[in-house]
Amino acid sequence: MKYGITLLGNRISPRCTYADSILFVSQRGNEINAKKGMPVNNLNFNELCEVLVQNRVDILVCGGITGDSKEFLRTRNLAIIDNVTGTADNIIQAIKSGKLRQDYGFTEIDPKSDIISLNNQGYADDSIHSNTPENSENEKDESIDCLKCNDRVCLDGKVCEKSIGDIGNQLAPTKELLHMLDAATDIACEKERTLCRLSELIYFCLEMQYKRLGVAYCVDLEEPTEILVRLLRRFFTVYPVCCQVGGFTKTNPLQSESQKDKKFNNKDTCCNPWGQAQILNRLGTDLNVMVGLCMGADCVFMQGSSAPATGLFIKDKSLANNPIGAIYSEYYLREAVQAHS
Numbered sequence: 001m002k003y004g005i006t007l008l009g010n011r012i013s014p015r016c017t018y019a020d021s022i023l024f025v026s027q028r029g030n031e032i033n034a035k036k037g038m039p040v041n042n043l044n045f046n047e048l049c050e051v052l053v054q055n056r057v058d059i060l061v062c063g064g065i066t067g068d069s070k071e072f073l074r075t076r077n078l079a080i081i082d083n084v085t086g087t088a089d090n091i092i093q094a095i096k097s098g099k100l101r102q103d104y105g106f107t108e109i110d111p112k113s114d115i116i117s118l119n120n121q122g123y124a125d126d127s128i129h130s131n132t133p134e135n136s137e138n139e140k141d142e143s144i145d146c147l148k149c150n151d152r153v154c155l156d157g158k159v160c161e162k163s164i165g166d167i168g169n170q171l172a173p174t175k176e177l178l179h180m181l182d183a184a185t186d187i188a189c190e191k192e193r194t195l196c197r198l199s200e201l202i203y204f205c206l207e208m209q210y211k212r213l214g215v216a217y218c219v220d221l222e223e224p225t226e227i228l229v230r231l232l233r234r235f236f237t238v239y240p241v242c243c244q245v246g247g248f249t250k251t252n253p254l255q256s257e258s259q260k261d262k263k264f265n266n267k268d269t270c271c272n273p274w275g276q277a278q279i280l281n282r283l284g285t286d287l288n289v290m291v292g293l294c295m296g297a298d299c300v301f302m303q304g305s306s307a308p309a310t311g312l313f314i315k316d317k318s319l320a321n322n323p324i325g326a327i328y329s330e331y332y333l334r335e336a337v338q339a340h341s
Helices: 045-054 067-075 088-097 135-142 175-188 197-207 219-232 273-283 297-304 323-328 330-339
Strands: 002-008 021-028 031-039 059-061 079-081 212-217 237-242 287-291 309-313
Touching: 002 045, 002 088, 021 088, 031 088, 045 067, 067 079, 175 197, 197 219, 197 309, 212 219, 212 273, 219 237, 219 287, 219 309, 237 273, 273 297, 287 297, 297 309
Parallel strands: 002 059, 059 079, 212 237, 212 287, 287 309
Antiparallel strands: 002 021, 021 031
């Protein structure tokens, strides 16, 4: 049996055609008889098919692949194990143990399982570490300033121990968080950075196997939200919830005294990010996407959201919703300084 494994770096490529190498693995029983890597340069699908056929591959192992592509490969007598994530070593071990199958790397993870920790190599340990940082470690954390670091060993792929010591033994993420990091790494490994933020959102959700998305949006960005929701509904069930839903009015007894004296737009209704979060919690969303929520309102929403939340479009009234522009503008930087002087 011969496997063809599409890789980006040393990990399964998120798309079968977005790979910089193909690893060929031959198996007899539980023994791996041959391993050979072949460099490629983002082959299109037809080119990928020819490479697989020429190298007599029996099974393609990959991340994402379309249904039509799978059917075509089957006509060429190739089997497909798709929606796979992990490193090349992970996959080889799975082949040896007979555990490799569709959704490998995702289905192994139980979001409700106990907390696990990472060993020094970044792999999950079965044991639980409950290391509580000593006061000396807290003092180190307080003094950390990565911008003033001179050696930057982290940029050379080494562990920085100056401020936080052995991070491998201190981290204790859940398996669900490790799943997120795995999916995020698959996306971040794209050397060309060809995916825009919106594409990354879709790809991340597909890798995480999310089905239900919430979109918490500001009424000021209703038009782009409509376009966004139409696109997302090609892949997911989407629940858009406006910032004004259940919004407080001047006559609402829950509104603070200071707010009662303020004039709000939209018929004197103010935003209710907490209500947005509670509605999406009741709907049981897997991920909530924030679109244009005001500064502070986004913080309230994230505090109230049971599901993970991410920002997609950030509202900036002065800079056409491009807040990073202020960093590159002397005028806006001076304005920000004067506002606090």
